[in-house]
Amino acid sequence: MNKIALRSYFLLAVATGLLNCHQQAIDFPHPASQVAGVYKADRYVSRAGETAYYPIQGKTMTLTLSPVSQDSVRVDLEASPNGAYAPDGNRSLERVLVSQEIDATLAGKQPVNCIGYRIDLGFPEPGSTNGEYLRLRCGTGGAIDYYFTTPDQVPVIVQFVKI
Secondary structure, X not given: OOHHHHHHHHHHHHHHHHHOOOOOXXXXXXXXXXXXXXXXXXXXXXXXXXXXXXXXXXXXXXXXEEEOOOOEEXXXXXXXXXXXXXXXXXXEEEXXXXXXXXXXXXXXXXXXXEEEEEEEOOOOOOOOOOOOEEEEOOOOOOOEEEEEEOOXXXXXXXXXXXX
């Protein structure tokens, strides 16, 4: 076989192999369905290390995430003003994007990657440059963390559990 015929045969074999190659696609779950539900406030953690469990001073918060599309949710946060333990009242957003994140964590000494979710709420507290957001991380049993700045300008995290 001459070089031209051999090269043509090789290119035909490669093209045929590429056309018959079926790489498995990864089907990620729809983000909105993964975070949808009703949650109640469970734990308060300030960046200064203070921890408390709800209800605090007889008050708590409820978070409702309702799907409006495959990747967006309606957010309703029922929160009575409670000093540093809650934002300054209820929050509602009609349509907010749910972003998927690869969450790298350690299980013992083994690195584990899984899918986490983040919802940027987009409304900073008055005088704050930090926007509020929700985050569902791996290994939390489905708990959602709510990051916000209190009326006293203290950054805190409230962990919500699904009810």
